[in-house]
Amino acid sequence: MTKKTVLCSKHVATMGGEHPYGMVEDGAIAIEGSQIVWVGRQAEIPGAYAGSQRIDYGSRLITPALIDAHTHVVFGGNRAVEFEMRLNGATYEEIARAGGGILSTVNGTRAASEEDLLREALPRVDALLAEGVSCIEVKSGYGLDAETELRMLRAARRIALERPVRIKTSFLGAHAVPPEYAARSDAYIDEVCIPALRAAHAEGLVDAVDGFCEGIAFDPDQIERVFAVAKELGLPVKLHAEQLSNLGGAKLAASYGALSADHIEYLDAEGVAAMAAAGTVAVLLPGAFYTLHETQMPPVDLLRQQKVPMALATDCNPGSSPLTSLLLTMNMGCTLFRMTPEEALAGVTRVAARALGLDDTGIIAAGMRADLAVWDVTHPAELSYRIGFNPLHERLFGGQK
Ligand code: DI6
Ligand code: FE
Secondary structure, three states: OOOEEEEEEEEEEOOOOOOHHHEEEEEEEEEEOOEEEEEEEHHHOOHHHOOOEEEEOOOOEEEEOEEEOOOOOOOOOOOHHHHHHHHOOOOHHHHHHOOOOHHHHHHHHHOOOHHHHHHHHHHHHHHHHOOOEEEEEEEOOOOOOHHHHHHHHHHHHHHHHHOOOEEEEEEEEEOOOOHHHOOOHHHHHHHHHHHHHHHHHHOOOOOEEEEEEOOOOEOHHHHHHHHHHHHHHOOOEEEEEOOOOOOOHHHHHHHOOOOEEEEOOOOOHHHHHHHHHHOOEEEEOHHHHHHOOOOOOOOHHHHHHOOOOEEEOOOOEOOOEOOOOHHHHHHHHHHOOOOOHHHHHHHOOHHHHHHOOOOOOOOOOOOOEOOEEEEOOOOOHHHHHOOOOOOEEEEEEOOEO
């Protein structure tokens, strides 16, 4: 018989239901094995769980464990020197066009073994787990040749063997044009990106297909060729869209029923409407906005009005967002993008799950995985309010400490 446990706490933010934060006061969560089997008030615990082991967390807050729905945590090297160059006046796009930027990380990643990539990623992963994260999306996209793209994805999948965390992988072969295909981006898509996607899928390494639709990367026609193959393979798509300019990427992604369109600072009303109609999640990435001194805000009011769900993620990468704190990301979502603390918490739980196509995590409800975070705070707004403080008391992953 699987072990039953009842967790009790003064505040349980289920992030489901009608109340703000789905709050249950004097709450209890019954867990059997790795699953939540019942949630409600302590006064109403069903008889079936009366004799179970109880853990009393006192006046603390329990939330769903956090989900980082957009990261590039697997890569080789770092770009501190470019950070310095940007502060001496160079722009992100100038550095990219001069062969730095994403391509400098491509060099570092091609030179790294699978072991190196895993070893370098783990400290970043550990920083996220220490803040109550239970699930991390990880993209390829710094290999830009079939061998290195697959190596990145294998390293990403191995994170889940080294740490108690769920990993979802996205194939991002259409991230940048590698030097050997300079000025031949169409040939890169047909000769490298698409065959690498097929090979990665054949090896079972791909959960979703992503792309970078931008002047310094790929145009909508090129992205569409990759999406057509994703569709043929039965893989969901998502897209880095409208980060630095508006090329209509979000609209294209929505036309493929994308799980998410990410960044979207330059998204217009037409793009918002297309996302709303397709049920595509907006993944907002304030770490990149902050790092690049961006001034164009994502259209948060319009997204809200059109009921496009908003997720928040770190975009952890060595160039535009060397960020490994989802709590700081929540604070930035509130202060830079004027999201509410409730939207920020939904954005790293319920909505983040949806951006990854997951329906068994992100809220606290019967039938969901027991992925939970217990915090030394009494009100959920405290999670977004503080800057650089980690109040995590305990994280449960599939019911395990
Ligand atoms: N947009 C981003 O913010 C990351 N990738 C992308 O398409 C940045 C990647 C990098 O600069 O290394
Ligand atoms: Fe990204």
